[in-house]
Amino acid sequence: MKLQKLTIKNLASIEDAVIDFENGPLSEESLFLICGETGAGKTTILDAICLALYNDTPRMDHAENEKYKDLNQTFSAKKEDIAINDSRQLMRRNTSEAWTELEFTGSNETPYTARWYVARAHRKISGTVQDVRWTLENRKTGIQLNKKNEIKAEIQAAVGLTFEQFCRTTMLAQGDFTKFLQSKEGEKSDILEKLTGTSIYSEIGAEIYASTKQRRTEYENQNRKLESIHILAEEEVAAINEAIATQNAGVKEANEQKTIALARRDWLKKYAELLLAREQQK
Structure with a gap:
């Protein structure tokens, strides 16, 4: 997968930002460092990528499943309870909408635009927080997916990794590298093969094994026939x-x-x- 452009609006500590991975200094570097003071938005950049791709972020996995009382007055004259680990919590306070948009090319060589969007009712700061709108557009065909199950399936096919695998390799939260190290051997092999593009060798090995097994079976059958022949x-x-x-x-x-x-x-x-x-x- 190749990142092309990331747009962030009112997400956590970032009010407005555009990161172009194909133009400017980032286009000439294969490796770069995201650095800054605490609260500058380093993790928010990674959150934005995860939200656009998976409608989830590992930051929320560390939050307890508690409720947060939305103190803003809603149009129904009620207060809204939102779970602490709800990704909508990343919308900046005192804002009416937030989104992240990621343009990327998948491992299947298809260009996509993934967009994660959340807003308050009537775009009012006092409005009720609405459900997340998550979309994925195939820029080659122009087809846009809106159903979560369809988007998840297409993202996994395009990126080649599930959200859990993505978090264990590409988007490691602080202190979470041990999750990858403590994974089962089969899981680590599967992840590393997808990252390094060496899964084809496993496929070739499996075909060789199957072919060898078939040849051995034929050889044993011929031997049994020969053994039944009386000289x-x-x-x-x-x-x-x-x-x-x-x-x-x-x-x-x-x-x-x-x-x-x-x-x-x-x-x-x-x-x-x-x-x-x-x-x-x-």
């Missing part, structure tokens, strides 16, 4: 040859008798024809 001893061969010679002699004698019988039949047939002709002449 004759010289005495048995001699006895069989003698029996064949005896049978051949019998066949020869039978053919001679057949020849004599056919000659007799022809003679009798001719004799009968002559008797009939003599009777006709009389």
Whole structure:
């Protein structure tokens, strides 16, 4: 996956920002450092990428599942309870809307635009916090997905990683690198293969294993057939040859008798024809 452009609006500590990964100094560097003072928005940049791609961020995994009382007056004259680990909590206070938009090219070479958006009712600071609107647009075909299940499936196909795998490798929260190290061997292998693009070697290895297994099965079947074949001893061969010679002699004698019988039949047939002709002449 290749990041192209990230737009952030009213998200956590960032009020308004655009990061262009294809133009400017970032376009010439394959590796760069995000640095700044505490609260400058370093983690918010990573949050914005995760929200656009997965509608989730590991920052919220550390928050307890408690409720936050929205002190802003809502249009229904009620107060709204929002879970502490709800991603909508990242909307800046005293703002009416927030979003993050990420343009990227997936591992499938398809360009996408992923957008995460949240707002208060009627775009009023006092309005009720609305549900998140999460969309994914295929910039090649112009098709836009709006259903979460469809977006999740398309994102996983484009990025090649689930949210959990993404958080264990690409977007590591502070102190979470141990999660990757403590993963099962199979999980780490799967993640590393996807990151390094070496999964094809596993596929080739699996095909070789399957082909070898098939060849071995065929080899064993042929061996069983060979084992069922009885090789004759010289005495048995001699006895069989003698029996064949005896049978051949019998066949020869039978053919001679057949020849004599056919000659007799022809003679009798001719004799009968002559008797009939003599009777006709009389």
